[in-house]
Amino acid sequence: MQPTDRxxxxxxxxxxxRGEIARRVMRTAxxxxxxxxxxxxxxxxxxxxxxxxxQAVRLVGSTPADTYLRGDLIIAAARATGADAIHPGYGxxxxxxxxxxxxxxxxxTFIGPSPEAIRQMGSKVGAKQLMADAGVPVLPGYTVTPKTxxxxxxxxxxxxxxxxxxxxxxxxxxxxxxxxRDPDALIDEVAQAQREAAAAFxxxxxxxxxxxxxxxxxxxxxxxxxxxxxxSLFERECSIQRRHQKIIEEAPSPVVNPEQREALGAAARAAxxxxxxxxxxxxxxxxxxxxxFFFLEVNTRLQVEHPVTELxxxxxxxxxxxEIAQGASLPTAAIEARIHGHAIEAxxxxxxxxxxFVPTSGPIHRLHxxxxxxxxxxxxxxxxxxxxxxxxxxxxxxxAWAPTRAEATTILADALRRAEIxxxxxxxxxxxxTLRHAEFVAGRTDTAFLERNDFRTLGIAxxxxxxxxxxxxxxxxxxERAAKSPHPPDVPRGWRNVGTHTATTVFxxxxxxxxxxxxxxxxxxxxxxxxxxxxxxxIIHELHDFVEFELLGRRHRVRLHHIAGHVYADSADGSTDxxxxxxxxxxxxxxxxxxxxxxxxxxxxxxxxxxxxVVSAGQVLVALEAMKMEHSIRAPVDGVxxxxxxxxxxxxxxxxILIVVGEADTEPESERTEP
Numbered sequence: 001m002q003p004t005d006r007x008x009x010x011x012x013x014x015x016x017x018r019g020e021i022a023r024r025v026m027r028t029a030x031x032x033x034x035x036x037x038x039x040x041x042x043x044x045x046x047x048x049x050x051x052x053x054x055q056a057v058r059l060v061g062s063t064p065a066d067t068y069l070r071g072d073l074i075i076a077a078a079r080a081t082g083a084d085a086i087h088p089g090y091g092x093x094x095x096x097x098x099x100x101x102x103x104x105x106x107x108x109t110f111i112g113p114s115p116e117a118i119r120q121m122g123s124k125v126g127a128k129q130l131m132a133d134a135g136v137p138v139l140p141g142y143t144v145t146p147k148t149x150x151x152x153x154x155x156x157x158x159x160x161x162x163x164x165x166x167x168x169x170x171x172x173x174x175x176x177x178x179x180x181r182d183p184d185a186l187i188d189e190v191a192q193a194q195r196e197a198a199a200a201f202x203x204x205x206x207x208x209x210x211x212x213x214x215x216x217x218x219x220x221x222x223x224x225x226x227x228x229x230x231x232s233l234f235e236r237e238c239s240i241q242r243r244h245q246k247i248i249e250e251a252p253s254p255v256v257n258p259e260q261r262e263a264l265g266a267a268a269r270a271a272x273x274x275x276x277x278x279x280x281x282x283x284x285x286x287x288x289x290x291x292x293f294f295f296l297e298v299n300t301r302l303q304v305e306h307p308v309t310e311l312x313x314x315x316x317x318x319x320x321x322x323e324i325a326q327g328a329s330l331p332t333a334a335i336e337a338r339i340h341g342h343a344i345e346a347x348x349x350x351x352x353x354x355x356x357f358v359p360t361s362g363p364i365h366r367l368h369x370x371x372x373x374x375x376x377x378x379x380x381x382x383x384x385x386x387x388x389x390x391x392x393x394x395x396x397x398x399x400a401w402a403p404t405r406a407e408a409t410t411i412l413a414d415a416l417r418r419a420e421i422x423x424x425x426x427x428x429x430x431x432x433x434t435l436r437h438a439e440f441v442a443g444r445t446d447t448a449f450l451e452r453n454d455f456r457t458l459g460i461a462x463x464x465x466x467x468x469x470x471x472x473x474x475x476x477x478x479x480e481r482a483a484k485s486p487h488p489p490d491v492p493r494g495w496r497n498v499g500t501h502t503a504t505t506v507f508x509x510x511x512x513x514x515x516x517x518x519x520x521x522x523x524x525x526x527x528x529x530x531x532x533x534x535x536x537x538x539i540i541h542e543l544h545d546f547v548e549f550e551l552l553g554r555r556h557r558v559r560l561h562h563i564a565g566h567v568y569a570d571s572a573d574g575s576t577d578x579x580x581x582x583x584x585x586x587x588x589x590x591x592x593x594x595x596x597x598x599x600x601x602x603x604x605x606x607x608x609x610x611x612x613x614v615v616s617a618g619q620v621l622v623a624l625e626a627m628k629m630e631h632s633i634r635a636p637v638d639g640v641x642x643x644x645x646x647x648x649x650x651x652x653x654x655x656x657i658l659i660v661v662g663e664a665d666t667e668p669e670s671e672r673t674e675p
Contacts, residue, residue, distance in 0.1 A: 010034055010085040010109060010326055014078045015053070017089030018068060019380025020397060021302075022049035025087045028318040037081045039074060041067035043388045049380060055081045062390050068092045071099040075106050085109035085325065087318075091392070094301040097122055111325045113224075113300045117275045121298040124169045125207050131295045134274040136267050138295045139286075141209040143169070144194075150187055153208075157186055160210050166190055168197035169205040174244030176200060179211055192623075195605065196630045214448040215286040217241065218253055218293060220268035221309045223320060224277035225330045232265035232272075233309055233337055239445045240434060242357050242455065247427065248434060249305035250344040251312050254405060254443030260291060271298055280306075280321050286447075304347070304397065307376060311343035311401040342405040344412050346431045350393040350424040353459030357427075358599045359393040359626055362386060365423040365563045367395070374401045374411050387424055389601045389626055395426065405443070409435050420575065422561050422568040428575075430459040461574045468509050469529045471569035471576040474547040474558035476505040476516040476527070477539065506581040507567070514578070527551075594637050594661040602626030604650040604658070613641045615661060622646065622658050635661050 012035035015022045026036040026049070038053035043062035050056040057077035059067035067073070071093055078086055086108050088094035094112065097119040103110040112118070121127045125143045132138045142156035157164045157180070166189055168176025176197030178189040190206060198204035221233040237253035238246045256264065268283035275298070282303045284296040306317050315334055324330070352358045363386045369377050379396035387393060398419075400412035413435040416428055434440055437453065450458070461467065500521045507514045517528045518537075526534040538550040548557045561568040567578040605623040609615060615635045622633040643660040646652060 008084065008109075008326070010111075010322060012037060012081070012083040013085045013087050013111070013322070014039065014074070014081065014083040015049075015087050015089060016068070016074045016093055017087075017091070018044055018047065018049055018391065020378045020394070021089035021091075021304075021380075023052060023380060024378055025089060025318055026053060028316055029087075029322070032319065032322060034322070035083075037077070037083045039068070039077050041390070043390050047380070047385065048382055057081060062388070064092065064390065071096065071102055074099075075102060075108065078108055079106065083108070085111055085322075087111040087321070088301065090299075090301045090304060095122060095299070109325050111279070111321050113275075113277055113279045113281060117277055117281075118300045120275060121300050122170055123205075124167060124297050125205075127297060128295065130274060131271055131298075134270050136271055136295045137293060139210045139212075141207050143207040144190060144205070153186055153190060154183060156208055157183065160208055163211040163213070165209045165211040166193040166206055167209055168193065168201060168203075169207055170197065170201045170203045174241075176204075176206060177244045192630065195623075196625075199605075199625060199630070212286055212288050212294075214446040214452075215239075215288055216253070216255070216446050217246070217284070217296075218256065218264065218287050219282050219284040219303070220264050221303075221306070221317075222268050222272045222277065222281045222283055223317075223324070223330060223334060224272050224279065224281070225324050226278055226327055227329050228276075229330050229335070230269050230272040230277055231330060231335055231337075232268045233313055233315070233334065234339055235261060235264050236303075236305055236308055237445070238305060239447050240440070240449055241447050242450050244447075246305065247347045247349070248344065248431065248440075249308055250342065250405070250408075251308040252339055252342070254445075260293075264293060267293070267295075271295070279324055280317055304394075305345050307378060307397065307399045308343035308345050311376070311399065312339050312341055313337045314340065341401055341403045342408045343399060343401045344405075344408045344435075345397055345399040346412055346416060346435070347394050348396045348398060348416070348419075348421070348431065349427045350387040350395055351427050352425045352599075353427050353430045354456050355599055357455075358631065359389075360387070360425045361389045361393070361601060363423045364395070364421070366420050366561055366568065367422075368420040369396070369398060369415055370418050372411060372415060374408070375399070375415050376401070395421075395424075406441070409441065417574065418570075418572070420559070420561070420568070420570045422563065422566075422577070427459065429461045430455060433458040433460075433462070463573065467571075467573040468512065468514055468576050468578075470551075470556055470573060471558060471567075471571065472505075472507045472509070472514040472516050472578055473518075473527055473529060473537070473551075474549070474556070474569060474571075475507065475560060475567040475578055475580070476503070476518050477525075477537070477542055477549060478547050478560055479542065479544050507578040508581055509576060509578055513581075594639060594642075596621060596633050596636065596658045596661070598624065598633070598652045598654060598656045598658055599631070600624070600626045601651075601653050602631070604646045604648055604652060605630060606648055607644060607646060607659075609635075609641045609644065609659060611641050611644055615639065615641060621661075624652070624658075633658060635659075637661055639663050 014037040015025045029036050036053045038050045038056040040050040041062050061067050093099040097115045100110045100115040128138045163181045166178040176193045178193045180189045193206045194204040217238045220235050224230040236251045238249045240248035271283045280302050282299040285293040287293040350360045376399040400408045402408040416432050502519045504517045519526045525537045527537050528534040541548040545560050558571045569576045602624045605625045609621045619635045620632040624631045639661040642662040
């Protein structure tokens with residue numbers, strides 16, 4: 001395809017996205033001398049991406065449907081600011097055929113592939129057929145239509161053979177995806193996938209596909225220009241996933257040999273050529289234990305994990321996107337690209353791993369990832385930012401490059417371990433422990449890694465009990481305020497004229513309690529933790545936000561960050577969130593036994609029980625949608641539903657009582673105190 005006469009140099013680009021990808025695109029645009037325009041929702045007012053842009057336009061509202069998914073508002077913002085191009089980033093409108101056409105109608109350059117390519121790949125069903133025609137290996141499948149009956153579904157699944165995968169035809173990111181192993185669960189899983197797909201992508205079409213047990217997820221970066229050239233820029237391994245969403249990606253794959261690399265690249269180029277592809281795209285495959293690969297989909301946009309390809313090739317993929325959108329040919333450096341070293345990316349999410357990857361939200365009091373050689377951090381947040389319930393919960397992408405995979409792994413794990421992340425629960429410990437796991441170090445990973453290795457165990461920091469105790473001791477030693485001591489510098493801070501002073505402090509750390517007793521005397525300081533024998537503590541520095549002390553011959557340096565009763569402690573041993581227990585606490589609030597509490601803020605999608613229903617422990621009683629995912633809230637015990645406090649459509653906060661399950665002869669309680 002030849003460039004059109006309407007292609008002109010891009011002088012101003014509107015980034016139709018938010019967070020780290022908006023900042024990433026604007027960083028390259030500024031380096032190219034291009035004016036940047038941001039759009040932001042009410043929830044993102046003051047966010048880093050809107051502040052860094054040359055211009056910013058408010059989109060009234062907070063939900064994606066009211067803001068970032070409103071193509072008409074995006075185009076109006078581009079016109080109002082004089083932008084002549086739109087970069088969609090990833091997600092939102094990046095793979096929306098209609099939006100790409102509307103940009104063309106408005107004489108705005110859409111920095112992405114053609115609307116026709118987006119249309120062809122927008123339907124995974126149609127894409128599979130097109131790839132099969134192009135000679136790319138595909139898996140057997142079946143499309144669910146409004147006319148599909150339960151019998152049709154059962155027959156199709158039997159023909160494909162269990163386990164089968166239910167997938168949304170439009171969209172991605174694991175939404176609208178279910179693995180079905182039990183034929184009795186097929187109908188319910190398809191219905192749930194349809195609801196989730198409709199909510200996330202505006203289209204509830206799903207299809208069945210043969211599920212390969214424990215495959216590797218391999219994808220290939222492709223690029224095409226307006227002159228008919230399509231290239232591949234090697235593969236990325238994306239097998240470490242939770243809920244079908246990637247959390248660790250690397251390039252190149254540790255198991256792909258040169259022959260497989262050439263075959264993967266050839267298949268990806270064939271896919272791109274069959275589409276007349278222009279711009280950046282990704283062809284995704286699953287690879288079985290024998291090294292055979294099968295087509296999954298083509299993502300017609302930049303990928304979240306594009307930095308690992310940039311680091312091993314030395315290319316700026318966003319710059320290439322912009323240059324190609326202006327009609328340029330693919331650069332020689334891309335055509336002749338070679339692999340240099342190894343790169344690994346970890347996605348830092350605000351989520352509670354132990355609770356089953358439940359998204360978390362709230363303010364980020366501190367976000368500091370130490371700089372080191374070979375490390376890159378792409379983030380949409382900073383100190384003082386807040387993670388909202390309206391968008392994906394990814395905080396940052398942390399990427400390491402080194403000459404070898406082992407070195408890159410070490411750099412990344414160490415940077416994450418030393419990071420200071422205060423205010424929201426994250427998956428940091430899961431990432432660190434995965435990177436250090438023997439299977440990962442050996443390259444023996446697949447998409448079942450977090451099923452085979454208990455993710456809850458991996459999500460706990462190593463040596464957590466000892467670390468908590470050391471951090472609690474540091475917090476107990478630190479003065480409660482940052483005021484300077486009125487004493488002369490040669491008088492220790494803990495010195496008392498009364499001879500001996502003893503103080504006991506209690507901290508909560510998750511479900512655990514740590515009790516620290518510190519005794520200061522003229523002869524020195526001793527401390528006891530949880531009633532153990534007191535030991536001598538030699539205090540070296542004792543400040544409100546930093547304590548250095550020697551204990552049993554080892555020196556410890558602990559940084560402290562005090563926020564509203566919390567003490568966030570960071571050291572070489574790890575990080576701990578401590579809550580100082582008031583000496584005179586109010587009586588604990590009562591919640592009835594058997595209460596189902598909302599684990600996060602969200603919207604009630606469905607209530608599947610009524611007062612008087614007999615239910616079993618583990619039975620799904622409420623479906624809750626939060627951060628674009630549907631979560632099942634299950635009965636905590638066997639019993640009878642005594643109260644239902646929500647209906648479909650309700651907005652609920654964390655800790656809200658949804659349903660109460662009591663014993664068969666239990667009467668509803670007339671008065672309860674909610675958390």
